[in-house]
Amino acid sequence: MMMFSTENLSALNASVLMSSREIARLTGITHGEVKRLIKSLETAQRLSQPLTINLYEHEGEMRQEFCLNKRDSLLAVARLSPGFTADLLDKWQEREKVAHLPDFTNPAEAARAWAEQFEQRRAAEEQLALSAPKAEFFDRFVEVTDSLGFRQLCKMLKVKEPEFRQFLLERNIMYRDKGTLTPQHHHMQAGYFTLRSGVGENQHAFSQARFTAKGVKWVASLWAGHIATQPKGVAA
Structure with a gap:
C-alpha cells in the first residue's frame, strides 16, 4: 500500500x-x-x-x-x-x-500523484544543483569587511554596470534621484547601505551611497538567484 x-x-x-x-x-x-x-x-x-x-x-x-x-x-x-x-x-x-487532491483510496490515482510529486521534487533538486555552484561562488567571493561603491561591487561580481544598474532599479533596491542611484529608505534602515558625505574639489557637498558588508552579501545573494533563473536566449 x-x-x-x-x-x-x-x-x-x-x-x-x-x-x-x-x-x-x-x-x-x-x-x-x-x-x-x-x-x-x-x-x-x-x-x-x-x-x-x-x-x-x-x-x-x-x-x-x-x-x-x-x-x-x-x-x-x-x-x-x-x-x-x-x-x-x-x-x-x-x-x-x-483543484482537488487525488483519491488516495484509488491505487492508480495515488500512484500518478506520487509520480508527479517525484518529478516535481527531482526538477527542483536539479535547479538547486544548477544554482549551487553560483551560490558557492558568491559565498566564497563575498568576504568584505568595508563598504563598497557601485563600481567596486560591479567589478567584484564581474558584472557590467548597465546590467547591474537595471537589476537594482527593477528590484526597487535603488532609484534615481537627480541622476544619482539612491537606496530605498527601508533598505537603508535594514543596514544594507551607508551614505558617505564629503566636499568635492569644486567645494560642492556630495553624498555617495555605498553597500555595507551586510548589503554586499545580501545583494550578491539576490544577484546569484537572478542569474540562476536567466537561461540563455530567454527574455525576462
Whole structure:
C-alpha cells in the first residue's frame, strides 16, 4: 500500500498557483509592471515562498512569468490595485473548486500523484544543483569587511554596470534621484547601505551611497538567484 505523509499532501496542495499574466489580465496592469512589483516583494522578503518561474512563448520568443500561491497573489493585487481584491478572491474560489487532491483510496490515482510529486521534487533538486555552484561562488567571493561603491561591487561580481544598474532599479533596491542611484529608505534602515558625505574639489557637498558588508552579501545573494533563473536566449 502506498502511503502519503502530511508533507506530501501539502506539496500537492501548494501546486495550485496563479500566474503573473493572470494577475495582469485581471487588473489591467501591464505584465512587466506586475512582474516588477512581485520582484520588489521578493526583494523585501514579503513572499511566503520562493518564486516559481514558468516559461511561455510570445511572438516566437520565450518569456518568463511568475507563479504565486493564494496568499502572495492577494498581497500583490493589494499593492497593485486593491479594488480588484474581491475579483481575485472569486477567481481563487473557482480554482479551488476545480483543484482537488487525488483519491488516495484509488491505487492508480495515488500512484500518478506520487509520480508527479517525484518529478516535481527531482526538477527542483536539479535547479538547486544548477544554482549551487553560483551560490558557492558568491559565498566564497563575498568576504568584505568595508563598504563598497557601485563600481567596486560591479567589478567584484564581474558584472557590467548597465546590467547591474537595471537589476537594482527593477528590484526597487535603488532609484534615481537627480541622476544619482539612491537606496530605498527601508533598505537603508535594514543596514544594507551607508551614505558617505564629503566636499568635492569644486567645494560642492556630495553624498555617495555605498553597500555595507551586510548589503554586499545580501545583494550578491539576490544577484546569484537572478542569474540562476536567466537561461540563455530567454527574455525576462
